[in-house]
Amino acid sequence: MGVALYPADGMSVDDLLRAATTALHRAKAAGRGRYQFYLPEMGEAARGRLEGMNALRRAVRAGELTVFFQPVVSAVDGRVVAVEALARWSDPILGDVPPDTFIPLAEMGGFVHDIDLSVRQQALDWLARWRRAGLDIRLHLNASEQSVRRPGFAERLLVEARARDIPPDRLVIEVTESVFVGVDDGAPDSLAAIGGAGFGLAIDDYGTGYASLNYVRRLPFTMIKLAREFATGASRSERDREIVRSTIALGRHLGMVVVVEGVEDQAERSLLGMLDADLLQGFLIARPMPGDEVEAWCRAYGGLTTEERG
Ligand code: C2E
Ligand code: MG
Numbered sequence: 240m241g242v243a244l245y246p247a248d249g250m251s252v253d254d255l256l257r258a259a260t261t262a263l264h265r266a267k268a269a270g271r272g273r274y275q276f277y278l279p280e281m282g283e284a285a286r287g288r289l290e291g292m293n294a295l296r297r298a299v300r301a302g303e304l305t306v307f308f309q310p311v312v313s314a315v316d317g318r319v320v321a322v323e324a325l326a327r328w329s330d331p332i333l334g335d336v337p338p339d340t341f342i343p344l345a346e347m348g349g350f351v352h353d354i355d356l357s358v359r360q361q362a363l364d365w366l367a368r369w370r371r372a373g374l375d376i377r378l379h380l381n382a383s384e385q386s387v388r389r390p391g392f393a394e395r396l397l398v399e400a401r402a403r404d405i406p407p408d409r410l411v412i413e414v415t416e417s418v419f420v421g422v423d424d425g426a427p428d429s430l431a432a433i434g435g436a437g438f439g440l441a442i443d444d445y446g447t448g449y450a451s452l453n454y455v456r457r458l459p460f461t462m463i464k465l466a467r468e469f470a471t472g473a474s475r476s477e478r479d480r481e482i483v484r485s486t487i488a489l490g491r492h493l494g495m496v497v498v499v500e501g502v503e504d505q506a507e508r509s510l511l512g513m514l515d516a517d518l519l520q521g522f523l524i525a526r527p528m529p530g531d532e533v534e535a536w537c538r539a540y541g542g543l544t545t546e547e548r549g
């Protein structure tokens with residue numbers, strides 16, 4: 240709910256509605272079941288956002304979003320096990336806009352599903368190509384709450400995978416903890432359908448949102464991706480180190496694979512707590528890269544060097 244007050248936020252019905260809508264977008268961005276009063280500083284920000292949103296909507300319609308891939312490797316034997324598809328948008332005026340900026344815009348505008356769909360189709364085409372070339376890796380796809388909540392999400396994904404000869408267990412759907420908010424209206428059902436169809440299901444950015452152990456317990460998650468804040472923090476704080484260590488243990492006891500994300504340097508990598516993780520992802524291993532570089536990278540990657548292993 241967005242709230243605007245007369246006369247402070249506007250003298251006409253039009254102005255009040257505009258202010259209330261601006262506040263509403265802010266409330267929605269903060270999660271489900273929120274309300275927000277209009278604040279004057281939202282006006283300027285809202286105009287900028289609207290321009291960005293229109294440019295983005297146009298780019299999505301024109302099929303201009305591209306996809307990069309970041310490898311996920313085994314911490315145990317150095318194999319490349321997967322790549323994560325990441326959306327990329329380059330606007331002629333705004334330049335390269337990071338997904339942390341444009342995904343929330345698309346969520347506010349209600350068209351993030353179109354982005355997820357476009358990324359998914361490009362990424363599935365790439366995966367099919369790599370498979371034909373003999374590269375058997377998994378593909379991780381990020382899915383926004385709005386995408387996952389659409390009825391038939393898992394069924395459509397099955398059709399798309401089948402059309403390309405991709406078995407469901409080669410795909411992992413990553414959802415953030417925001418899908419747990421307002422759980423009584425459908426998210427867990429659609430998550431259960433994803434698991435039931437045989438896809439992998441990962442909690443992304445674990446530890447930064449609302450995931451309660453209750454969902455970890457009830458839902459068919461196959462993977463926990465520990466938020467990169469913890470990889471960073473672990474080299475500095477004993478508490479963070481302990482969180483990494485115990486999350487890995489928790490995942491393992493529940494039969495889930497644990498990915499430590501955002502591993503940037505060797506200090507982080509070589510921390511004992513992380514040596515025990517199953518999978519690693521981060522700039523130390525590779526930055527996201529265009530699809531036409533993935534195959535060569537995977538073939539060339541020989542695991543972490545002894546030095547990098549710490
Ligand atoms: P994410 O799914 O957690 O993806 C990992 C992000 O961390 C990526 O940022 C990646 O480039 C970045 N990263 C990887 N390793 C490191 C590292 O060592 N250090 C640092 N500092 N960062 C690292 P990116 O590509 O900017 O994406 C940001 C977020 O945007 C993603 O976080 C994901 O939540 C969202 N996103 C990206 N593509 C899509 C998409 O197609 N659909 C949806 N719904 N969300 C997407
Ligand atoms: Mg992700």
Ligand code: MG
Nearest residue numbers: 443444464500
């Ligand atoms: Mg993540």
